Amino acid sequence: AQKITQTQPGMFVQEKEAVTLDCTYDTSDPSYGLFWYKQPSSGEMIFLIYQGSYDQQNATEGRYSLNFQKARKSANLVISASQLGDSAMYFCAMREGLYDPGNQFYFGTGTSLTVIP
């Protein structure tokens, strides 16, 4: 089974609107972390936001928030007030067993977001 599933290959959003990028995960480990990364056309991978499995509140970082629904195993990224510079590929990732520093990260296939002026 896939550890991380991103079902939206491509998304469009109007500038200044909010958009939600979906991510579901699969793990039986009670200790895990969820991450979102942005990859603009220039190619670099930019860390956006982190949510730990024991965090009680949804993570927020500026215009980014993570809608964490533990029972549904979903970790959707919400971008508010979209800007043209948000056009990029977005990857969801998970790391299990956070107490083991050698554990690997699992990435989804990505969602390509296009912001329309």
Place this chain on the structure above:
Amino acid sequence: DSGVTQTPKHLITATGQRVTLRCSPRSGDLSVYWYQQSLDQGLQFLIQYYNGEERAKGNILERFSAQQFPDLHSELNLSSLELGDSALYFCASSAQGGLSGANVLTFGAGSRLTVL
């Protein structure tokens, strides 16, 4: 600057050749990961090292090999190169574990390999 240094940034070579990509992790990070990203594709996990030892292996071809040295820098060796090996190769590093965002995976800028 993410703190993860990859060299070279760009590399053009011919089929059948061998290249070495180098990575210096962020200061204090013990884990190094290598990923391959072909054009318009997702990230393919190749291999992971933790404090000098191989920790996990992904879809890494037998023509590819890697190692992490005592100073924690890592090298990815690609041999008998084929056209299909053209891709962006990322190195990333992570810190100690724990329930905080400090265990984030930090990427280098990537090495773009073109095989002609």
